[in-house]
Amino acid sequence: MTIDLIVNGEDLKIRAEPTERLAELLRRSRAAPSLTIDCGGGFCGKCLVLLDGKPVASCLVPAFRARGSEVVSYEGFMSTQEAAEVEAALASAGARLCPFCKPAYSLALGFIAENRARMGEAEALAVVSSVRCTCSDPSAVAEAARAILGDAREQRMGRAHR
Amino acid sequence: MRIDDVASPSSLQEALAYLKRRPDAVPWAGGTLIAADPSELGRGGSVAALDLHRIAELRHLFPSDRYLELGSCVSLNQLAALPERRVAAPLRAAAMAVGSYAIRNSATLGGNLSAKGRPMSTLPALSCVDAVVELKSPAGGRWVSVHSLVGQDGRVALPQAALVTRVRVGLQSWDSVEFRLCGGGPYPHPDAATFCACARASSGTVSELRIAYAGRALARSREAETELVGRRLPLSRRDIEAFGAALARRARELGQAEAAVDECERLAGAYLAKLSEV
Ligand SMILES: Cc1cc2nc3c(=O)[nH]c(=O)nc-3n(C[C@H](O)[C@H](O)[C@H](O)COP(=O)(O)OP(=O)(O)OC[C@H]3O[C@@H](n4cnc5c(N)ncnc54)[C@H](O)[C@@H]3O)c2cc1C
Numbered sequence: 001m002t003i004d005l006i007v008n009g010e011d012l013k014i015r016a017e018p019t020e021r022l023a024e025l026l027r028r029s030r031a032a033p034s035l036t037i038d039c040g041g042g043f044c045g046k047c048l049v050l051l052d053g054k055p056v057a058s059c060l061v062p063a064f065r066a067r068g069s070e071v072v073s074y075e076g077f078m079s080t081q082e083a084a085e086v087e088a089a090l091a092s093a094g095a096r097l098c099p100f101c102k103p104a105y106s107l108a109l110g111f112i113a114e115n116r117a118r119m120g121e122a123e124a125l126a127v128v129s130s131v132r133c134t135c136s137d138p139s140a141v142a143e144a145a146r147a148i149l150g151d152a153r154e155q156r157m158g159r160a161h162r
Numbered sequence: 163m164r165i166d167d168v169a170s171p172s173s174l175q176e177a178l179a180y181l182k183r184r185p186d187a188v189p190w191a192g193g194t195l196i197a198a199d200p201s202e203l204g205r206g207g208s209v210a211a212l213d214l215h216r217i218a219e220l221r222h223l224f225p226s227d228r229y230l231e232l233g234s235c236v237s238l239n240q241l242a243a244l245p246e247r248r249v250a251a252p253l254r255a256a257a258m259a260v261g262s263y264a265i266r267n268s269a270t271l272g273g274n275l276s277a278k279g280r281p282m283s284t285l286p287a288l289s290c291v292d293a294v295v296e297l298k299s300p301a302g303g304r305w306v307s308v309h310s311l312v313g314q315d316g317r318v319a320l321p322q323a324a325l326v327t328r329v330r331v332g333l334q335s336w337d338s339v340e341f342r343l344c345g346g347g348p349y350p351h352p353d354a355a356t357f358c359a360c361a362r363a364s365s366g367t368v369s370e371l372r373i374a375y376a377g378r379a380l381a382r383s384r385e386a387e388t389e390l391v392g393r394r395l396p397l398s399r400r401d402i403e404a405f406g407a408a409l410a411r412r413a414r415e416l417g418q419a420e421a422a423v424d425e426c427e428r429l430a431g432a433y434l435a436k437l438s439e440v
Pocket residue numbers: 041042043060188189190191192193194195196197198202203214234235238259260261262265268269270271272273274275276277278282283284320324325326327343348349350
């Protein structure tokens with residue numbers, strides 16, 4: 001079958017097997033070279049991408065489900081406004097991430113940054129805990145998530161005081 | 163397993179027309195369980211996949227003052243994000259407990275409820291709150307109690323070519339709710355289990371009690387629950403032990419492993435002992 005989708009703003013038309021997963025399709029198409037397929041069972045979250053704006057474990061998503069959808073991988077995320085902020089939050093939290101989990105964590109934090117106006121701390125921590133990697137201390141990533149949320153709160157309060 | 167066709171209808175009518183031609187088609191909602199446990203596809207050599215994702219009717223949420231009606235393809239994150247007063251507490255707890263945030267964006271209520279191999283985490287919650295479920299097949303539609311979907315073996319068995327299309331849950335409030343993932347490993351491990359209990363008390367007596375344990379089968383003893391209604395709180399040790407024994411007997415009848423039988427007896431006992439604090 002042919003799958004038409006948008007990956008990082010570019011149209012992609014690609015043939016896929018009915019049993020193929022989105023993660024495999026993205027790797028094969030070379031549209032998301034940073035994407036890691038590690039556990040392949042939804043546990044590690046390293047294959048996280050944004051599918052129609054929401055973080056999903058792409059190793060569990062059938063390729064056919066992505067027809068007509070929009071996918072953002074780390075490559076696409078790096079050109080967004082939030083990318084620099086996420087990098088800075090990770091650095092100041094002291095999170096040193098390996099190349100296998102950094103793309104997924106960055107996308108998760110970017111999702112928090114984009115949705116912070118309506119997101120509470122519990123939800124933000126749930127978002128980042130979708131990714132698990134032995135390289136990193138999860139508390140440092142959690143701190144980066146709190147910092148991103150905190151900046152938003154300060155901005156909101158600043159606006160309210162003005 | 164080979165998938166020989168994928169249908170992605172954009173309306174329920176189209177989906178039902180497809181099921182009429184291919185009654186063997188496997189409904190595919192979030193696909194997170196099918197991916198983790200391919201036995202959900204059945205044992206045949208090849209199947210057709212019926213992708214439900216594009217059917218807008220299945221993603222609707224209809225909140226009212228008395229109940230919440232959910233399309234079967236509402237994701238568990240959408241369900242968890244509803245205001246607390248709009249969702250029965252046991253169901254909300256179940257929705258929030260499944261997998262990770264990223265998994266819950268794909269995972270649907272209908273997919274969780276319809277798992278063929280074994281009951282998953284929302285089933286004990288839906289059983290405790292007496293949910294009703296709309297089934298639709300090419301032959302027509304009807305609302306049925308969630309209990310009627312659970313067969314003698316404690317597993318969900320949907321009629322052939324039937325889709326779960328909506329789930330309706332009352333919004334009664336509970337004085338005490340307990341929900342936990344337990345068992346011999348985290349889902350999708352075959353020994354994973356879910357415990358759910360809720361109760362109401364009035365004037366120091368139990369007025370409503372529901373306790374369910376879903377391991378490889380759903381165990382609930384409604385006779386034992388009814389026995390405790392009207393009893394004064396705190397419950398006596400004898401009553402608690404009798405309840406635990408009845409639930410354990412039910413779990414054993416369903417062929418649960420001894421570790422699961424012990425666990426459901428222990429969790430029910432601990433819950434009932436704590437009830438005196440309500
Ligand atoms: C890492 C990990 C952790 C998990 N943790 C949990 C957990 O804690 N608790 C838990 O319960 N589950 C867990 N799961 C399993 C799974 O994610 C959930 O059960 C999920 O809710 C299934 O929903 P789905 O929409 O993805 O179902 P699908 O995979 O799409 O379908 C599941 C089954 O239901 C059938 N089906 C789907 N929709 C319908 C419908 N509308 N009508 C009729 N039949 C239908 C399918 O044919 C299939 O048999 C976990 C999975 C993973 C990978």
